[in-house]
Amino acid sequence: MKIITGVLLVFSLLAGSCQSETKEHSHPDGTTNAAGPVAELEKQVLATHDSVMTQMSELMRLKKVVSTQLEKATDAATKQRGLAVREQLDGADQLMMDWMHEYNGDTLKKLDQAQGLVYLKDQQTKVNTVREAMQKSLADAKRYVD
Known part of the structure; x- marks a missing residue:
């Protein structure tokens, strides 16, 4: 009896996995595999985000180096420049955290294509701002610490 139950379970799992998927399927990372311009723009937005995320460890490393140099700085001009640089790094970090907190891929499931494109274009603008702030x-x- 256990063998028959096991075989039935395996067949039911296989049958369920072989059924055709719907056109739009949610992935764990929040993206969808919907076809068309919405999916393409979503990929671009997330690719920009991913490229910026790879720079976060460098940002954190530089924050530490700048802070260390600030502690050692003796003249006011060097301290002032160091404070401005550290504030800029903090600002870029905060922009990234804010964007990640506010971005909601689930929103796309509730919008039609036109609304989805508007939402994603807005998100692309925002994540581009994050990227520019990060790069600057x-x-x-790097100029300050060299």
């Missing part, structure tokens, strides 16, 4: 703060911090 990293470049300024």
Whole structure:
């Protein structure tokens, strides 16, 4: 009896997995595999986010280096510049955290294609702002520590 139950369980699992999937399927990372311009723009937005995320460890490393140099700085101009650089790094970090907190891929499931494109274009603008702030703060911090 246990063998028959096991065989039936395996067949039911196989049958369920072989059924055709719906056109739109949610992934654990929040993306969908919906076809069309919404899916393509969503991929672009998330690719931009992913490229910025790879720079976060460098940002944190530079924050530590800048803070260490600030402690050792003796003249006011160097301290002032270091404080501005650290504030810029903090700002870029906060922009990224805010964007990640506010972005909601589940929103796309509730919107039609036109609304989805509007939402994603807005998100692309925001994540591009994050990327630009990150790149500028990293470049300024590297100049400061060198």
